[in-house]
Amino acid sequence: MARLIETSLWIDFTRAGTPSARKLAIQPWILDAEACLCEPVAFEVLRHATPKERQRIEAHFATLPLLATPPQLWRDATRLGQRCRDQGLNAGSLDLIITTIALHHEAELVTGDADYAAIARIAPFPLKLLP
Amino acid sequence: MKITVELPESELREICEITGIHKKGPAIRKLLSDSLMLQRRARIAQRFLSGEWSAELDDYEATKKAERAEARTLAEQWRD
Numbered sequence: 001m002a003r004l005i006e007t008s009l010w011i012d013f014t015r016a017g018t019p020s021a022r023k024l025a026i027q028p029w030i031l032d033a034e035a036c037l038c039e040p041v042a043f044e045v046l047r048h049a050t051p052k053e054r055q056r057i058e059a060h061f062a063t064l065p066l067l068a069t070p071p072q073l074w075r076d077a078t079r080l081g082q083r084c085r086d087q088g089l090n091a092g093s094l095d096l097i098i099t100t101i102a103l104h105h106e107a108e109l110v111t112g113d114a115d116y117a118a119i120a121r122i123a124p125f126p127l128k129l130l131p
Numbered sequence: 132m133k134i135t136v137e138l139p140e141s142e143l144r145e146i147c148e149i150t151g152i153h154k155k156g157p158a159i160r161k162l163l164s165d166s167l168m169l170q171r172r173a174r175i176a177q178r179f180l181s182g183e184w185s186a187e188l189d190d191y192e193a194t195k196k197a198e199r200a201e202a203r204t205l206a207e208q209w210r211d
Contacts, residue, residue, distance in 0.1 A: 007191075013176075016185035023180050030176055033169060044195075045188065053186035060179070063172035090206040092199040115199070 001126070003034045004067060004102045006111035007044040009130065014045075014057065025130060029110050037064040038101045040094055070104045073097065080123055087122045095119060102126075 012018045013026045029035060042061055049057055070076070077093075077100040084091045091099075092115065099119050102109040108126035109116060120127045136159075138146075143155055150165075152158040178184040 011188055011191050014179050014184075014186040014188065016182055016187065020180075027176055027180060031169070031173055033165075044191070048188040048191050048194070049186055053188070056175075056178075056184050057186055060172065060175045063168050063175065085206060090199075090203045092195070092202050094198065 001034060002036050002065075002067065002105055002107035003029065003032055003128075004038055004098070004105075004107045004109050005030060005035050005041070005064075006098060006109055006113060006116070007041050008111055008113040010041070010045045010057075012112060014053075026112075029128075029130070035064055035110075036067050036107065037061055038067040038098065039069050040097045040101065042066075044094060067101055067105045067107060069101065073100055073104075076100045076104065080119070084119060084122050089118055089122060091115065091119050099123070099125065 009026050009029065012022055013030060045057060045061075046054060077096045080100055080103075081091060081093075081096045084096070095113075095115055096119070099109065099116065101107075103123070103125050106126075108128055110128045110130065112130045114129065116127055117129055138159075143158075146162050147153055147155065147158045150158045150161045152161055175184070179186075
């Protein structure tokens with residue numbers, strides 16, 4: 001099963017100030033042979049990177065398979081957002097987009113962001129929430 | 132570049148099985164490129180882990196928080 005490494009883990013893994021224990025907990029997931037990337041995760045990370053940081057992160061991202069963006073992404077993400085809203089959850093747009101891509105590819109979403117757990121309670125999907 | 136490498140028949144069968152590619156040449160090529168990709172990833176990850184490389188990605192949390200707040204605001208504005 002493909003494992004989609006979500007933005008929050010990349011942020012924690014690349015920051016100088018992240019405690020070593022946290023980085024060591026994330027490392028095996030990044031090195032997993034099934035680890036992969038998707039366009040919105042790359043977007044969320046790279047939009048905040050300085051020119052020097054961009055080069056390094058892009059080199060890292062180039063070593064991961066990219067989950068294709070499904071053509072019906074916007075429609076599916078809209079429906080997912082509506083399901084969430086009907087249950088009283090106003091999920092972030094990018095959270096819905098990333099979840100939709102994971103659902104489409106039947107990939108496990110590996111994240112440190114508890115907001116995805118709230119989405120998974122409404123639309124169950126394989127989720128690994130790192131503490 | 133072409134090179135000649137000797138491999139036991141059993142390993143070739145295993146390589147085809149692992150990669151899911153029946154043709155031996157392409158199967159070996161896939162195994163090598165996948166392995167090289169993982170090695171490259173491990174080397175870069177080690178640089179981030181050791182602190183030799185880092186990226187602060189300032190404003191990530193602020194942007195995320197603002198986007199989620201906007202989602203809440205829009206939902207409240209459209210409430211029935």
